[in-house]
Amino acid sequence: MSRCRSRLVLVVGVTIAAALIGGVHAHGQRLVLDAEARAIVEANRSAGPEMYDPDTLSALGKLQYRYEDFSDEPASDELAWGLSGDDEPPSVISIEHATCEVDLVFRVIKYGYAGYQYFGGDVSFGNAKRRILQELGVWQTQIPVGEYDSILTSQLGFIQDGHFGLGTKQLCSHFVLSWNPQHEFRRDEIGFQLTCCDRVRRVASIEGGDPSAYLKPSISVDGSIVYVPGVMRRLQDGGVSIDVKYEDGQSEAIRLSPMTSTPLSGPAYELREMDGTPIVAIRTFAPTPGAVEDLAAFIDDAGSLRDEKAIMLDLRSNGGGLGTYPISWLWRLTYEDPKPCRLRIQLVTDTAALLVNPLFQLFSGSSQMPLDAGEFLRAQSNPASPGWGYMSHGARSVVKNEPLIVVITDGYMASAAEHFVASLRHMDNVVFIGANTGGTLLTGCPGACLLPFSGLAMAVPTGLNLLEDASNRDGLGFLPDFWVHPDCALERSIRFVRRHTTREGL
Numbered sequence: 001m002s003r004c005r006s007r008l009v010l011v012v013g014v015t016i017a018a019a020l021i022g023g024v025h026a027h028g029q030r031l032v033l034d035a036e037a038r039a040i041v042e043a044n045r046s047a048g049p050e051m052y053d054p055d056t057l058s059a060l061g062k063l064q065y066r067y068e069d070f071s072d073e074p075a076s077d078e079l080a081w082g083l084s085g086d087d088e089p090p091s092v093i094s095i096e097h098a099t100c101e102v103d104l105v106f107r108v109i110k111y112g113y114a115g116y117q118y119f120g121g122d123v124s125f126g127n128a129k130r131r132i133l134q135e136l137g138v139w140q141t142q143i144p145v146g147e148y149d150s151i152l153t154s155q156l157g158f159i160q161d162g163h164f165g166l167g168t169k170q171l172c173s174h175f176v177l178s179w180n181p182q183h184e185f186r187r188d189e190i191g192f193q194l195t196c197c198d199r200v201r202r203v204a205s206i207e208g209g210d211p212s213a214y215l216k217p218s219i220s221v222d223g224s225i226v227y228v229p230g231v232m233r234r235l236q237d238g239g240v241s242i243d244v245k246y247e248d249g250q251s252e253a254i255r256l257s258p259m260t261s262t263p264l265s266g267p268a269y270e271l272r273e274m275d276g277t278p279i280v281a282i283r284t285f286a287p288t289p290g291a292v293e294d295l296a297a298f299i300d301d302a303g304s305l306r307d308e309k310a311i312m313l314d315l316r317s318n319g320g321g322l323g324t325y326p327i328s329w330l331w332r333l334t335y336e337d338p339k340p341c342r343l344r345i346q347l348v349t350d351t352a353a354l355l356v357n358p359l360f361q362l363f364s365g366s367s368q369m370p371l372d373a374g375e376f377l378r379a380q381s382n383p384a385s386p387g388w389g390y391m392s393h394g395a396r397s398v399v400k401n402e403p404l405i406v407v408i409t410d411g412y413m414a415s416a417a418e419h420f421v422a423s424l425r426h427m428d429n430v431v432f433i434g435a436n437t438g439g440t441l442l443t444g445c446p447g448a449c450l451l452p453f454s455g456l457a458m459a460v461p462t463g464l465n466l467l468e469d470a471s472n473r474d475g476l477g478f479l480p481d482f483w484v485h486p487d488c489a490l491e492r493s494i495r496f497v498r499r500h501t502t503r504e505g506l
Helices: 005-011 015-021 035-043 054-062 076-084 095-112 121-136 145-155 292-305 324-334 350-367 373-378 416-424 486-499
Strands: 031-033 092-094 142-144 175-179 192-196 199-206 215-219 225-234 240-246 251-258 269-274 277-282 310-314 342-346 392-394 404-409 430-434 443-450 457-467 501-503
Touching: 031 035, 031 404, 035 225, 054 342, 054 457, 076 350, 092 095, 092 145, 095 121, 095 142, 095 145, 095 350, 095 457, 121 145, 142 145, 215 486, 225 240, 225 251, 269 292, 269 486, 277 292, 277 486, 292 324, 310 486, 324 416, 350 373, 350 443, 350 457, 404 416, 404 486, 416 430, 430 486, 486 501
Parallel strands: 277 310, 310 404, 404 430
Antiparallel strands: 031 501, 092 142, 175 225, 175 251, 192 199, 199 240, 215 225, 240 251, 269 277, 342 392, 342 457, 443 457
16 A cells, blocks of 8 residues: 655645645645636535524424334344344245235334434335235245345335345435536636537527526536536436527537446555645545554544645545544544534434444454444433434534645445535535535434345444435435546546635735
C-alpha cells in the first residue's frame, strides 16, 4: 500500500497554491469556488429545518410502532438456525414449511424492522402477508425456492429501503441519471446555448418546458462548467429520449442512457497526490481485521491536511460501516463537528438484539472488546416507549472549513459513507462531483438472519433515521453539484479546481 504522507508534509500550502493559482501566495486566504461554481453549489443545498421543531419530533414519534405486548415475538431458537446454520440451501420446500416461514418473516419484520410503521405497519404488512399466502395456496405440496423467493419480494416491493433485503431480489428501486454527456450546453445571462459546427443555437424549451429542468451542471474535459441533458429515472427503466426545441425553430431528439459505473477495489485507504493535490481515497468504514489499521491511518492523516488549500476526498464505492470514523476525520481536520438535521431512534426488542448480534461480534473481533447486542440495546431502553430506545437529536450546524474539499461520489456509496456526505454538506467550502449516492439513509444498524426452511437471507435494519426535511431518499441518495461519470470524475475535478477557484475576498 502506498501513502505519500512524508511527501505531503513537504508540499503543505506550497505545491497546491502553485498548481492551482499560478504560484500567487496569500497566507490566510482560503481557496474557494468562484461565483459561477458557488451559485450552482448553493442551489443544491437546502437550508433545512431547525431540528428541535416540535412538528419534526412529532413526525418521528408517529413512525414508531406502538407495541402493546410481545407475546408473538420470535423466540431465540426460531432464529438460531439462521444465525449459525451451515447447511446447503434446498432447491424446493414444502408448502407447510413455506407457510410457517412466512409467519416467521412477518414476525421478524414487526419486531425487528425499525421501518415497520414508516411503510404502513399492521395494515400494509398484514395485506402483504395475506397476498403471499394466497399465492402459495396455488401450489400443491411443494414449491421451488426461486418461485417462493419471487412471491415474497413481489408483495413487499412497497419497502423503499436500501438497507432492507429479503432473498435474492432487490426491493429498493434505485435511481440514476439518464444522460447524454456528448451534448455540452453552455449558459449565459440569457439562457442555454449549444455550439455545433461553429454555429451557436439557443435553446427555447425542452419537452415543452423550462430547459433548466433537463440540463444538469457538469464538467468538461478541460475543467470548464457545462450543462448536459439528463433526467432522473429508475435504473431498470433504461434509456429515454427528450425533445429539444431551439429558437431558430429547429428541434432535436436527444437519446439519454443511464449513467453506470463499475465498483472500485483496492486498499481500504490510500493517501496520495495528483498534480500536487492530496487525494484521500477511503473505500470502507467497516472495521474488519484487514481494514482497522488503514482506518486508523485515515484519521491520523487528517491533521496533516489541515493547512492544505484543497483536498480531493474520493468516497467512490464506500459501502459504509461505523460512522465514528468519518466523524473523527472531520474533527481532526476542522476541530469542529458539522451536523445535518437528524433524528434517530433504535429498536431494543429481543428480535433486534438477535438480528444485530453477528454485526456486534464482527466489530468486537476487530477491536478485541466483548460486545453483547442484548446488553447494549437493553441499556438504551425507554420505559415510556416499549421496544424502543431514546430518541437522539442532532441539531443543525454549519462549519467553516479552511481547505476546499472536493468530494468524488458514485452510486455504490451507502450507509455511513452517505451520512459522511450529509455532514460534509454542512460545511461551507465543499463541492460534490460524480454521481448520486446509493440511497441508504432512512434506516441503519442492519441485522441479518437466514430463514430456517428456504435458507433465504434477510437483512433487517433496526434503527430509524430522519434527515433534513424527513423525506425518504433511499434509492436516490444525495445528488452531486456537478454530474460527471465516476470513472473520470477525479481527473476532471483537478482541472475544475484550477479553472473555478479563487482566493476568498478577491
